[in-house]
Each structure stands twice: as structure tokens, then as C-alpha cells.
Amino acid sequence: MSTALQQTGVSIREAFDQFHENNPEVYKKVEALAFKAIYKGKQKISMRLIIEVIRWEVFMETNEQLTIWDGEEDRAFKINNNYIAYYARKFQKQNPDHAEKLITRGLRA
Secondary structure: OOOOHHHHOOOOHHHHHHHHHHHHHHHHHHHHHHHHHHOOOOOOHHHHHHHHHHHHHHHHHHHOOEEEEOOOOEEEEEHHHHHHHHHHHHHHHHHHHHHHOOOOOOOOO
8 A cells, every 4th residue: 555655745744735825715614614613512523524514515606616726727626535634633733722622533644
């Protein structure tokens, strides 16, 4: 089994950092949905669920396939599942008072 680094030449972390730099609006949506859950009194929040809601909203709000800038060209909107853990940790780092509310597991890469 090959790693992302072996397949693409960049680590998952590097790919996430590039994606986030090119698409900061995704994290804004992540944070808004997380705080919506927190304000509703939810004690445990799944970042995977948040990402799926964002995917659903983009799917429902667009008539054509939405594109995002990947640093080189426009590409179809996709949030790589490998980025979910990094979004969770980014939220925890930026919102330490609510860090314990996100469900996380150890990183493999």
C-alpha cells in the first residue's frame, strides 16, 4: 500500500495546507456549522458530518458543478476525506474552549 506522499509527492498535511490556502471559505463553513451545533448544546460533534453537510449544501445550491481553485487551475469542488482530521484539528487549535467537543482519532499520516 503506497502513501499519499509516494503517490503525489506531497504529504496529506501539505495537500491540506494548499487546499485551505486556495479555499479558505471551506473552513469558514466548517466553523459556522461547528458553532451552530455548539450553540444548540451538542456535546460531541463529528467533523465528518460537518464536511458531509458542506458537500450537501454545495450540491443543492449549484446547478452546475462548482469549481474551486487548486493553485494551478479550476477543478471540480471536492473535499478530500483525508482533510477531515486536519479541519478538526484546525478548529480545535483556533477554538480551544470547544476543542473537546470534536471527536478525533490519531493521525496516521
